[in-house]
Amino acid sequence: MVGxxxxxxxxxxxxxxxxxAAQTAPSSSAAPPAPVGSCSVQGLATPARGxxxxxxxxxGQPVAxxxxxxLPLTLSEVPSKAEGGRAVVxxxxxxxxxxxxxxxxxxxxxxxxxxxxxxxxxxVWIGEQQELRLLGGTGSQLRVERQVAGPLKQVVTASAxxxxxSLTAGTPKERPIPSKARGWKVQPESLEIYDxxxxxxSVVAVLVKVYExxxxxxxxxxxKAGFVHVMYYADIVVEGWAKQSxxxxxxxxxxxxxxxxxxxxxxxxxxxxxxxxxxSEAPRELPLRIQASADAQPVGVVEAGTPLLxxxxxxSWASVLPKDLSMMPPPGQQFWVPAAALVIPPxxx
Numbered sequence: 001m002v003g004x005x006x007x008x009x010x011x012x013x014x015x016x017x018x019x020x021a022a023q024t025a026p027s028s029s030a031a032p033p034a035p036v037g038s039c040s041v042q043g044l045a046t047p048a049r050g051x052x053x054x055x056x057x058x059x060g061q062p063v064a065x066x067x068x069x070x071l072p073l074t075l076s077e078v079p080s081k082a083e084g085g086r087a088v089v090x091x092x093x094x095x096x097x098x099x100x101x102x103x104x105x106x107x108x109x110x111x112x113x114x115x116x117x118x119x120x121x122x123x124v125w126i127g128e129q130q131e132l133r134l135l136g137g138t139g140s141q142l143r144v145e146r147q148v149a150g151p152l153k154q155v156v157t158a159s160a161x162x163x164x165x166s167l168t169a170g171t172p173k174e175r176p177i178p179s180k181a182r183g184w185k186v187q188p189e190s191l192e193i194y195d196x197x198x199x200x201x202s203v204v205a206v207l208v209k210v211y212e213x214x215x216x217x218x219x220x221x222x223x224k225a226g227f228v229h230v231m232y233y234a235d236i237v238v239e240g241w242a243k244q245s246x247x248x249x250x251x252x253x254x255x256x257x258x259x260x261x262x263x264x265x266x267x268x269x270x271x272x273x274x275x276x277x278x279x280s281e282a283p284r285e286l287p288l289r290i291q292a293s294a295d296a297q298p299v300g301v302v303e304a305g306t307p308l309l310x311x312x313x314x315x316s317w318a319s320v321l322p323k324d325l326s327m328m329p330p331p332g333q334q335f336w337v338p339a340a341a342l343v344i345p346p347x348x349x
Contacts, residue, residue, distance in 0.1 A: 039142050039165075061330075064299065067327065073091055087137075112130065133146075152207055230247075269328075280310050307323035313344070316338060
């Protein structure tokens, strides 16, 4: 068996639920970065809330914090071992956003499958548009895992080419039930799936319930030698043979609700200001700094047409945020652009 493993948690994680980025302090004694793959994955991403963008692959200084609000993003240079490693992140799409390039925790940006991802050849797949966690990148391949939702406590892994992934969350595909299939309810806490019926069959996967009385529904369309040919359709797809003695048939026509849980979208952050921010818009591309000084190196640019909130004016500099609050400066710092480049309305009396 490959690709299908038991999760350590007692229950499955809900796809798309709010995530809080786990930050690690930069270390000057960190090991050299792992080799990176050549994949580049794009889309309208929803990164973990509080995800810090650094100016270096190791150590370095924070240049921005992503808030979990959806924004155009490209993820590249994924390390061969994503856990604890950083990947390159680029924001912006030419107009209307803050654009910068830096490094982030590779596992804090969820990716999504554009197609079925095969885990166990001919028997287990990760479904389309399921939220995945990066395990690493090698050449033009990414390795990912899916924490199965619903009544199972499985972790399914798969590898596929770059084109199989996106950062944009789509709608999971619903699979039609075969017309002659019958519902079968899994009885034991775990169920072995075989590649063929009878004594010559080999176990290719084991389905494990999140708890003993959890309802797991399989569809069966054939019986042979004491086995049922079954299919499991949810965030993963499983096909194979199971022992009939471990299944209970549902009466013909009876259905059992087993819908996938909805994907949760984090709400934008709520901020309090000492004075009401003033709206503005970048008339052209503007250098973005985290210090109000022309001598400070820009950390990125504000693309033309980006709606802004002006928080403060200091000398010839304006402290700004993107209106959608998709990005914040590092703690204790501010984003600065030349004030003369903006049309800033007067404060309301």
